[in-house]
Amino acid sequence: MTIHVYSKPGCGKCDAAxxxxxxxxxxxxxHNIEYYTNxxxxxxxxxxxxxxxAHTMLDTLPIFRLNDEFHDYPTAMRKLKDTGIQARx
Numbered sequence: 001m002t003i004h005v006y007s008k009p010g011c012g013k014c015d016a017a018x019x020x021x022x023x024x025x026x027x028x029x030x031h032n033i034e035y036y037t038n039x040x041x042x043x044x045x046x047x048x049x050x051x052x053x054a055h056t057m058l059d060t061l062p063i064f065r066l067n068d069e070f071h072d073y074p075t076a077m078r079k080l081k082d083t084g085i086q087a088r089x
Contacts, residue, residue, distance in 0.1 A: 001066060001080075002029075002065075002066070003026060004065040005062050005065075006036065006051055006062060006064075007031070007033060007063075008032060008033050008034055014061055014062040017076075018030065018062075036051040036052060051063070051065075054070035058072045
């Protein structure tokens with residue numbers, strides 16, 4: 001499973017989510033949401049529109065992208081648990 005976490009600096013909930021993933025031993029790619037929500041070169045080809053839509057719909061941070069589906073933090077954790085991924089000892 002591919003895990004992307006869209007967060008912003010100084011977000012306690014974002015830091016907690018990333019810490020939990022590390023404890024679980026799950027590799028993930030971290031993205032600063034502010035990059036995707038500001039106009040920049042290449043926004044049409046770097047998934048900015050999809051990330052912005054997810055940010056608008058979910059209205060919370062962090063945003064997880066599991067494979068190609070966007071989820072809020074609680075839903076992403078449930079989905080990861082449902083896949084049988086367990087925290088490492």
